[in-house]
Amino acid sequence: MKQLLHFFIIALISSYSISQNLKSPSEFLGYEIGTEYSRHSQVIDYFEYVTKQMSENVILNYYGETYERRPLMYAVLSSKNNIKDIEEIRLSNLEVLNDKPKSINNKAIVWLSYSVHGNESSSTEASMQTLYYLLTKNYDLLENTIVIIDPCLNPDGRDRYANWYNQVRTMPYTSDKISKEHSEPWPGGRANHYLFDLNRDWAWLTQIESELRLKEYQRWLPHVHVDFHEQGIDEPYYFAPAAEPYHEVITKWQREFQQAIGNNNARYFDKNGWLYFTKEFFDLLYPSYGDTYPTYLGAIGMTYEQAGGGIAGLGIINSEGNNLTLVDRIEHHTVSGISTVETSSLNAEKLNNEFVKFFSYKDKKTRNYILNGDKDKINKLGEFLKKHKIDFYSTKEQKLNAFSYNENKSVSYTTKQGDIVVPTSQSRRKLVDVLFERTTKLSDSVTYDITAWSLPYVYGLNSYLTDKEVKKLDYKKNEKVNLHDKSAIAYATIWNEIGDAKFLSSLLSKNIRVRHNKKDIQTGNLYLSKGSMIIYKGDQVVENFEEILFKEAKNFNIELSSIYSGISNSGPDLGSDSVELIKNKKVAILSGNNNQNSVSSLNYGSIWHFFEQELKYPLIHLNIKDFNRISLDKFDVLIIPDGYYGSIGNERSLNKIKSWIYKGGNLIAFEDAIKIFSDKEGFSVKIKKINDSKKQEVNFENISRNNIQNYLSGAIFKIKIDETHPLAFGYGSEYYSLKTSTSTYELLDYGFNVGKIESLNNNNIIGFVGDKVKNKFKNSLVFGHERIGGGNIIYFVDNIMFRSFWENGKMFLVNSIFYIN
Numbered sequence: 001m002k003q004l005l006h007f008f009i010i011a012l013i014s015s016y017s018i019s020q021n022l023k024s025p026s027e028f029l030g031y032e033i034g035t036e037y038s039r040h041s042q043v044i045d046y047f048e049y050v051t052k053q054m055s056e057n058v059i060l061n062y063y064g065e066t067y068e069r070r071p072l073m074y075a076v077l078s079s080k081n082n083i084k085d086i087e088e089i090r091l092s093n094l095e096v097l098n099d100k101p102k103s104i105n106n107k108a109i110v111w112l113s114y115s116v117h118g119n120e121s122s123s124t125e126a127s128m129q130t131l132y133y134l135l136t137k138n139y140d141l142l143e144n145t146i147v148i149i150d151p152c153l154n155p156d157g158r159d160r161y162a163n164w165y166n167q168v169r170t171m172p173y174t175s176d177k178i179s180k181e182h183s184e185p186w187p188g189g190r191a192n193h194y195l196f197d198l199n200r201d202w203a204w205l206t207q208i209e210s211e212l213r214l215k216e217y218q219r220w221l222p223h224v225h226v227d228f229h230e231q232g233i234d235e236p237y238y239f240a241p242a243a244e245p246y247h248e249v250i251t252k253w254q255r256e257f258q259q260a261i262g263n264n265n266a267r268y269f270d271k272n273g274w275l276y277f278t279k280e281f282f283d284l285l286y287p288s289y290g291d292t293y294p295t296y297l298g299a300i301g302m303t304y305e306q307a308g309g310g311i312a313g314l315g316i317i318n319s320e321g322n323n324l325t326l327v328d329r330i331e332h333h334t335v336s337g338i339s340t341v342e343t344s345s346l347n348a349e350k351l352n353n354e355f356v357k358f359f360s361y362k363d364k365k366t367r368n369y370i371l372n373g374d375k376d377k378i379n380k381l382g383e384f385l386k387k388h389k390i391d392f393y394s395t396k397e398q399k400l401n402a403f404s405y406n407e408n409k410s411v412s413y414t415t416k417q418g419d420i421v422v423p424t425s426q427s428r429r430k431l432v433d434v435l436f437e438r439t440t441k442l443s444d445s446v447t448y449d450i451t452a453w454s455l456p457y458v459y460g461l462n463s464y465l466t467d468k469e470v471k472k473l474d475y476k477k478n479e480k481v482n483l484h485d486k487s488a489i490a491y492a493t494i495w496n497e498i499g500d501a502k503f504l505s506s507l508l509s510k511n512i513r514v515r516h517n518k519k520d521i522q523t524g525n526l527y528l529s530k531g532s533m534i535i536y537k538g539d540q541v542v543e544n545f546e547e548i549l550f551k552e553a554k555n556f557n558i559e560l561s562s563i564y565s566g567i568s569n570s571g572p573d574l575g576s577d578s579v580e581l582i583k584n585k586k587v588a589i590l591s592g593n594n595n596q597n598s599v600s601s602l603n604y605g606s607i608w609h610f611f612e613q614e615l616k617y618p619l620i621h622l623n624i625k626d627f628n629r630i631s632l633d634k635f636d637v638l639i640i641p642d643g644y645y646g647s648i649g650n651e652r653s654l655n656k657i658k659s660w661i662y663k664g665g666n667l668i669a670f671e672d673a674i675k676i677f678s679d680k681e682g683f684s685v686k687i688k689k690i691n692d693s694k695k696q697e698v699n700f701e702n703i704s705r706n707n708i709q710n711y712l713s714g715a716i717f718k719i720k721i722d723e724t725h726p727l728a729f730g731y732g733s734e735y736y737s738l739k740t741s742t743s744t745y746e747l748l749d750y751g752f753n754v755g756k757i758e759s760l761n762n763n764n765i766i767g768f769v770g771d772k773v774k775n776k777f778k779n780s781l782v783f784g785h786e787r788i789g790g791g792n793i794i795y796f797v798d799n800i801m802f803r804s805f806w807e808n809g810k811m812f813l814v815n816s817i818f819y820i821n
């Protein structure tokens with residue numbers, strides 16, 4: 001801490017009078033900062049205290065609550081004059097969104113985000129220290145700079161870590177790695193309540209923390225955004241400039257200013273003798289990070305990484321024999337934060353001028369993305385675009401030449417009523433390109449994350465790109481109005497979108513009986529494709545069922561059609577075996593870990609979140625360590641998420657699972673959970689092996705570059721679907737799947753290959769796939785179903801729930817639960 005004090009001593013004189021009464025975090029908390037873990041509520045208390053003491057310099061904004069009801073909050077700090085005019089400054093900054101800004105703001109706006117990963121815990125402590133220094137020793141920086149401090153983006157995860165550590169720590173702490181306080185229990189504090197990685201969720205907004213934060217972010221649009229993290233205990237500090245690949249929409253200025261910020265940070269770190277590195281890892285591509293998303297909204301978005309993480313505690317001896325302490329970790333994050341504010345303050349004018357340029361779209365060539373497909377899917381995409389403040393329009397019939405995403409070439413296309421248009425003639429045009437482009441252009445293929453995320457595939461829509469003028473009309477969401485029909489004997493609705501599944505779930509919870517047709521039906525003028533929901537009046541046992549039905553239909557914007565006769569014109573009659581009652585299933589999922597097994601917390605969390613927050617259907621959570629003594633007979637469906645499984649695959653456990661399936665159980669295995677069953681007696685799933693081509697000789701230095709030939713970090717594959725199979729009801733014959741793993745399986749000999757990869761040409765792959773690994777996917781299984789005795793097993797080789805953003809994949813999971821019997 002001495003070094004730090006020495007550091008800011010120059011600035012001390014000017015603002016001493018302001019600071020003399022304000023308590024430092026250590027004085028306020030009653031312990032030297034970094035010698036204890038502060039609970040989230042204590043951090044809030046300190047921010048409250050500072051705001052009370054310096055109300056002319058600080059404003060606190062509470063912006064909601066986490067799933068575990070912890071407050072989300074950020075502080076806005078600046079000089080007294082700026083805070084007096086803060087609303088004016090904020091609005092004048094937002095003028096950049098107008099193509100002809102009325103005024104240009106001249107203050108720098110810097111947003112500092114701490115602890116998005118809860119167990120990367122030093123940064124939340126550093127946020128208090130940074131607040132304190134900026135208001136006291138570095139007060140002069142605030143003359144032309146607004147600093148926004150969000151002390152904790154992930155309070156639930158951070159408290160999970162801090163509370164655990166406070167419970168198990170020894171006194172004094174033990175720096176030997178072997179000590180219990182360095183071994184965080186499953187699932188760790190990195191993720192939020194539903195175990196999502198919030199630093200992968202900036203664009204998708206599946207979690208409440210992300211959605212609420214983005215609303216606030218859009219109100220400010222900062223020029224600089226820093227996301228504070230921690231990495232392995234042996235790493236030196238990491239700051240900007242970021243690594244390649246950069247997305248091509250990133251401007252020269254954004255690259256240059258990353259360098260300028262890095263240079264200033266380096267100056268301070270050099271003086272202190274602190275090691276650091278830049279530009280080797282952490283690229284700027286995948287749009288859902290705390291560095292990239294702000295970058296695509298014009299900011300200088302950066303990730304800073306300090307050694308530490310869930311293993312580090314209050315102090316730990318690393319492999320170089322140094323004691324890495326929380327005190328030091330806090331100090332580094334404090335210095336880099338203040339140094340960043342300093343660089344921004346020195347360049348406030350330039351930051352603003354460049355910000356205007358970033359958003360300007362006049363004189364830029366316009367492209368139009370046209371989306372076509374199911375109205376409900378388009379509505380859903382519309383809701384997503386609204387959250388990002390991206391403009392979109394309806395259109396009318398018009399013949400034009402456009403590039404077709406599915407055909408990967410130019411075609412003649414006639415726009416249809418119901419299509420929507422997303423033009424690049426809008427201030428957020430760069431974000432539009434990043435989210436909608438079919439393929440991302442990589443400046444380098446060694447990336448940290450998936451290489452394809454194009455929204456049309458995410459939502460299962462057809463897309464066209466054109467530079468021709470397209471007619472734009474105001475978008476209106478189609479609201480469905482249903483009327484009671486006395487002469488109807490049943491109501492029906494098609495099945496193809498997640499809203500339909502939510503509707504089903506709500507009807508089941510209210511004891512309304514629903515059937516589905518396993519074959520296509522034509523009844524009167526109504527055509528019901530396979531999987532449609534049929535609510536037959538004669539089935540119902542609940543009084544006022546029609547009132548409930550229509551109320552829920554309104555809630556989920558469902559269109560109900562009337563059926564007037566049990567006899568169908570074609571396909572099965574309503575009383576046929578092929579029009580089956582949908583049963584309320586008891587569904588269980590495995591979670592946790594023990595010595596030999598570890599469930600993927602990410603996959604488990606995404607399924608948990610889906611059942612609880614989207615489908616709103618009961619899910620029973622089983623702890624894997626209890627597996628031997630749990631009777632599976634209580635359940636209709638067991639989900640085994642992706643994970644590492646040892647003893648679950650041994651003879652005893654496997655026999656237990658097998659006999660349960662024989663008796664009628666349905667098992668759903670995600671990704672590596674399939675390995676429990678692969679090449680085992682009684683199951684036909686087999687791991688696909690490829691002949692390794694001859695080893696090439698590689699220079700030591702080039703080894704990681706060569707490895708990318710075996711590499712798949714996430715790409716979209718076109719797959720062939722057996723649309724007659726219940727697992728695929730609601731889908732067409734083609735589906736675009738996000739593949740994030742190179743584990744591949746042979747097509748099933750005895751079973752249904754509901755989704756498979758047949759041919760492999762470049763039109764069918766979107767994103768980067770290493771050349772050597774590509775062939776492995778040919779004739780491989782993607783979604784499989786096998787009947788075993790009276791039950792079933794379903795294999796999801798691709799993770800349809802990945803980060804919960806691939807909207808178009810979720811119906812496979814719903815089908816696997818309700819439509820496979």
Ligand SMILES: [Zn+2]
Nearest residue numbers: 117120229230
């Ligand atoms: Zn992190």
